[in-house]
Amino acid sequence: MQEKTITITIDAQGKSTLDLNGIAGQSCEKVFDNFRGGDTVKVERKKASYYTGQHVQQEKSQR
Amino acid sequence: MSKYGLTQTVLREEKYLVEALKEMGYEVEVHPEAPQLNSYYSEQEAKAANIILRRQHLRGAYGDIGFARQPDGHLSLITDELDEHCGYGTKWLGRVQQLYKEKQTLAMARARGYILKGREVINTSEGQQVRLQFAVRR
Numbered sequence: 001m002q003e004k005t006i007t008i009t010i011d012a013q014g015k016s017t018l019d020l021n022g023i024a025g026q027s028c029e030k031v032f033d034n035f036r037g038g039d040t041v042k043v044e045r046k047k048a049s050y051y052t053g054q055h056v057q058q059e060k061s062q063r
Numbered sequence: 064m065s066k067y068g069l070t071q072t073v074l075r076e077e078k079y080l081v082e083a084l085k086e087m088g089y090e091v092e093v094h095p096e097a098p099q100l101n102s103y104y105s106e107q108e109a110k111a112a113n114i115i116l117r118r119q120h121l122r123g124a125y126g127d128i129g130f131a132r133q134p135d136g137h138l139s140l141i142t143d144e145l146d147e148h149c150g151y152g153t154k155w156l157g158r159v160q161q162l163y164k165e166k167q168t169l170a171m172a173r174a175r176g177y178i179l180k181g182r183e184v185i186n187t188s189e190g191q192q193v194r195l196q197f198a199v200r201r
Binding site for chain 1: 065066067068069070071072073075076136137153154156157158159160161163164165167168171175177180185187189190191192193194195196197198199
């Protein structure tokens with residue numbers, strides 16, 4: 001199972017990039033909001049595994 | 064990868080801003096009711112701030128520098144226009160925001176149980192970057 005990691009890179013202009021790995025669906029949104037704090041979001045992009053994780057969860061709950 | 068985001072730091076929490084400024088070596092005054100800042104020209108419009116760095120503690124500054132609480136809750140930088148060209152402009156504010164964001168992130172992560180896996184400082188052509196890596200507790 002892929003480790004769930006969060007990488008935040010803060011530059012000298014006060015901008016941050018947030019990279020979330022191995023976290024899918026609602027959990028991903030929650031973690032993103034935690035690390036965003038009260039900051040202004042300039043770019044937000046969901047990756048393929050965001051949806052993949054959701055499908056897996058839905059399949060499991062149907063069983 | 065699940066998600067990627069780019070954010071701009073907004074100064075909201077007094078505690079982390081004060082910690083950031085102290086780490087930069089400044090003496091910091093904190094006022095619930097914002098007093099006036101001293102400016103270079105006495106005829107300048109008086110400005111007030113809640114967090115103040117007095118000019119006698121700021122190398123080369125013409126006036127006091129402050130951060131004033133805005134109606135939406137964020138703290139905005141208040142400087143003398145002259146000081147923006149004396150080392151207290153955008154670049155200086157960026158450094159303040161960088162330190163603030165690091166302190167805020169570490170405190171939030173501790174409180175919510177994220178595990179700090181590493182801290183790295185990276186030198187780039189646009190200044191130093193701080194990279195923090197966390198793991199989610201299972």
